[in-house]
Amino acid sequence: MFPRTYRDLKRLEYVWGRRAGFNCKPFSFDDLLVWIENLGAIPLQDRTVKVTTFLFYRDKKFILYNTGANPLELLLSLGHEAGHLALGHYETGELLPHAPSLWARNGLEKDAGIVGFLCWLPTPEFERILQKTEPHPEVLANELATCDSEWPFLLKASEARLRIWRGLRKISKHRHSFFD
Numbered sequence: 001m002f003p004r005t006y007r008d009l010k011r012l013e014y015v016w017g018r019r020a021g022f023n024c025k026p027f028s029f030d031d032l033l034v035w036i037e038n039l040g041a042i043p044l045q046d047r048t049v050k051v052t053t054f055l056f057y058r059d060k061k062f063i064l065y066n067t068g069a070n071p072l073e074l075l076l077s078l079g080h081e082a083g084h085l086a087l088g089h090y091e092t093g094e095l096l097p098h099a100p101s102l103w104a105r106n107g108l109e110k111d112a113g114i115v116g117f118l119c120w121l122p123t124p125e126f127e128r129i130l131q132k133t134e135p136h137p138e139v140l141a142n143e144l145a146t147c148d149s150e151w152p153f154l155l156k157a158s159e160a161r162l163r164i165w166r167g168l169r170k171i172s173k174h175r176h177s178f179f180d
Contacts, residue, residue, distance in 0.1 A: 005111050006171045012086055012115065016020060020151055022086075027119040029071075032078040035119075039085040043078070050078035061090065071148050075115045083115025084108070100177065117161050126165055137162055 017023035020035045027035070036043045041054070042060035043114070052065045052074070063081045065074060084090060089108050122143070133139050141151070141158040 005114065006168065008087055008167070009114065009118070010112065012117070021122075022115075023118040024124065026122060026125055027075070027079065029075060032075065032082060032119060036078065036082050036085065039082060041081075041085055052081055054081050054090070056090075061085070066086065070153055071152055072120070072150075072153060075120050076113075076157065079116030079119030081116075082119065083112035086115060087111055099157040101155045113160075114164055117157070117164050121156070121161050123168070125164065126161065135162055135165075 013023045016035070017024045020031065020038065021027070022035070033043045041063050043065060045067055046064040047066050047068055049064045049066050050067075054064060055062045055064060063078070065078055067074065069077070087108075089112065122137045129143055130142065132141055137155055137159040140162060141149075142156045144158065145151070145154060
């Protein structure tokens with residue numbers, strides 16, 4: 001992570017936390033669809049797409065998604081695409097067609113991925129869970145498991161969310177040195 005990402009996330013929290021609850025409350029599937037619409041795109045269900053996809057067509061933005069996907073993967077991928085919209089990646093022309101990855105560790109994909117993870121498990125909720133358990137991926141995944149959770153995916157998502165939390169925490173402790 002780097003300072004620009006941190007500033008952008010704080011801006012999103014300020015603007016969209018008040019309006020939509022970004023990084024304040026866990027987003028439901030419906031919350032994400034509403035947020036995507038508020039960000040200027042049209043979410044469309046399409047059972048033929050394997051991964052959530054962003055498209056431009058006649059000056060309109062569409063996000064295609066498949067509800068047949070794992071519920072957590074669908075939530076993270078919709079949050080990821082909402083992240084690209086909220087961070088302005090599509091307006092800058094920086095984002096090129098790509099194979100979407102929720103696990104990217106560099107550049108714009110990483111930034112959008114962080115937004116997706118904050119939609120799933122916002123920092124206040126994450127820290128509430130950590131008050132009663134240790135910050136270990138297996139323990140966190142066990143705490144978050146539901147009947148529709150696929151363990152390997154949930155474990156990988158828990159590892160990523162823990163990494164994001166540690167990174168944001170480290171930056172927030174030292175942010176004065178970044179911005180002075």
